[in-house]
Amino acid sequence: xxxxxxxxxxxxxxxxxxxxxxxxxxxxxxxxxxxxxxxxxxxxxxxxxxxxxxxxxxxxxxxxxxxxxxxxxxxxxxxxxxxxxxxxxxxxxxxxxxxxxxxxxxxxxxxxxxxxxxxxxxxxxxxxxxxxxxxxxxxxxxxxxxxxxxxxxxxxxxxxxxxx
Numbered sequence: 001x002x003x004x005x006x007x008x009x010x011x012x013x014x015x016x017x018x019x020x021x022x023x024x025x026x027x028x029x030x031x032x033x034x035x036x037x038x039x040x041x042x043x044x045x046x047x048x049x050x051x052x053x054x055x056x057x058x059x060x061x062x063x064x065x066x067x068x069x070x071x072x073x074x075x076x077x078x079x080x081x082x083x084x085x086x087x088x089x090x091x092x093x094x095x096x097x098x099x100x101x102x103x104x105x106x107x108x109x110x111x112x113x114x115x116x117x118x119x120x121x122x123x124x125x126x127x128x129x130x131x132x133x134x135x136x137x138x139x140x141x142x143x144x145x146x147x148x149x150x151x152x153x154x155x156x157x158x159x160x161x162x163x164x
Contacts, residue, residue, distance in 0.1 A: 051078040096134040128156035
């Protein structure tokens with residue numbers, strides 16, 4: 001590897017890189033908190049589903065064979081999946097149970113990624129969420145795994161906010 005490449009690889013291995021005035025502040029995905037209706041909900045070990053995809057409609061223009069027009073139709077958001085260690089709190093189960101019985105209690109919330117210093121780096125706000133699936137733990141007497149409960153939320157969109 002050339003000396004220039006070694007310096008770049010060393011800078012990137014440390015999670016920083018590239019500029020004379022500072023670094024790009026790449027951070028780990030393991031320091032996060034979850035809020036529901038502005039109330040901190042502690043103990044989630046995993047969050048997935050922070051995803052948006054814009055659907056497109058393809059339109060062929062007569063006489064134009066070089067390309068196809070791709071026009072945006074709408075944006076779809078994946079369900080947010082929250083996983084945490086099972087505790088004596090029935091809050092998530094009760095919310096799901098109400099929804100499964102037809103009483104939909106929509107909540108807005110945030111998933112907040114923290115800097116190593118403990119300050120907020122980024123938040124993903126989601127709106128009008130309600131539970132569509134709850135899963136209890138897999139139980140196995142021969143295992144010492146933590147009992148995990150999972151709740152899946154349908155929602156009306158995500159807004160990402162980055163903090164300087």
